[in-house]
Amino acid sequence: MPANRNALIRYKTIDACLRRRNRKWTLEDLVDACSEALYEYEGIDKGVSKRTVQLDIQQMRSDKLGYNAPIIVEEKKYYTYEDPEYSITNIPLTDKDLGRLSEVVNILKQFKGFSHFNEVDSMVQKLEDKVYSARNHTEPVIDFEKNENLKGLDLLDKLYDKIVKQESLEITYQSFRATEPNTFSFHPYLLKEYRNRWFLLGVVNETSPVLNLAIDRIQTIAEGKMPYLMERKREVHHFFKDVIGVTVDKVEPMQVKLFVTRSNAPYVITKPLHPSQKVISENEEGIIIEIKVKHNYELEREILGFGESMKVLEPEKLRERIIRRLKTAKALYEQEKDIEN
Secondary structure, three states: OOOHHHHHHHHHHHHHHHHHOOOEOOOHHHHHHHHHHHHHHHOOOOOOOHHHHHHHHHHHHHOOOOOOOEEEEEOEEEEEOOOOOOOHHHHOHHHHHHHHHHHHHHHHHHHHHHHHHHHHHHHHHHHHHHHHHHHOOOOOOOOOOOOOOOOOOOHHHHHHHHHHOOEEEEEEOOOOOOOOOOEEEEEEEEEOOOEEEEEEEEEOOOOOOOOOEEHHHEEEEEEEOEEEEEEHHHHHHHHOOOOOOOOOOOOOOOOOOOOOOOHHHHHHOOOOOOOEEEEEEEOOOEEEEEEEEOOOHHHHHHHOOOHHHHEEEEEEEHHHHHHHHHHHEEEHOOOHHHOOO
C-alpha cells in the first residue's frame, strides 16, 4: 500500500504541474516536483528518479488506470496536456464504475424510511442523476425485498433518534389482538427488521420483560416523561439468540431434529435455519439436522414452508403440532368446493 500511495502522490503532482499552463515542464522539473511532494506528504527525502517519473507518465497515458491522459511532448523537451481542460481528477466514469454506482444507489435507497438520513438521500439522488446522465437507462441488476406500503415507516427516524439520544417515549400501540389502543411509557433500545417488517425492542419499566413492538401497530409517539432506563439495554443483545424470527415466548430452548430430503438438503446446508444448526447424520434419502431454538410461530412456519421436503423427528410436541396443522390444511383443501359455492 505505501508504494501505491506514493505513486498516487506522484500522479497527482504531475497532473497539477501539467495543468499549470503558465510555464513549461521538463522531465527534470517534474522529477523535482514529485520529490518535493513525497517529502512534504510522506517525509521521503531520497528523491525520485527520472525513470520512475517516465514510467508514471506512461501509466497515466495508458488505460490501465483509466486515465488515458493526453500527455504530449513539445519541442522534444516540454511535457504538457494536449487538452488544456484535462485533469485526472475529471476523468469520466467507466461502464464498470457506473454499474457499481447503480448497485450502491439501490442499496442506499433501502434506508429511505429513515428521514434521519436526509443527507444520504441527497447523496443518493445525486448519484442517481450522475448515473442516469452518464449512461442509457437500463434495468437494475439487484432487486431488494421491500414493502413501501408498510405503515409506520415515517416513525423510524424518530425512534432511531430516541434510541441514539437515550430518551424514553410515550407510545400509543394496538396489537392485532387488542380491541383498543393502549398508551404507555416505553424505553426503546433496538430497531430490528425481519421480512420487510420493522420492530422496536424495549421495556416499559424496571421489572417488565423486554417487549417487541411491531412498528406498523404503533399509532403515535410522544416525548417520554420517565428517565431512560439505560441499565436494561444490555438485555436486548441476546434477545433473539434462541429464536427463528422475532416472536420470543417465555419458554426454554429445545433441541429440534429435522429430516430434510436429499433434493432440499443443499438449500438447508447453505442457508441454515438457525446459527445453531448442525448436520448429525446423512444417507441416500437425505440428512438429519439439529437446531436449538424456542418454539414459536416462525419456527412452525419455516418447517411448513418446506412442505413434503422436511419432517420433524423431535421433540414429539412439535411433531404433533405440525401434524395437526397439516391435517387442518388438508381438510381445508378437501372442502374447497363448498367454500367456492
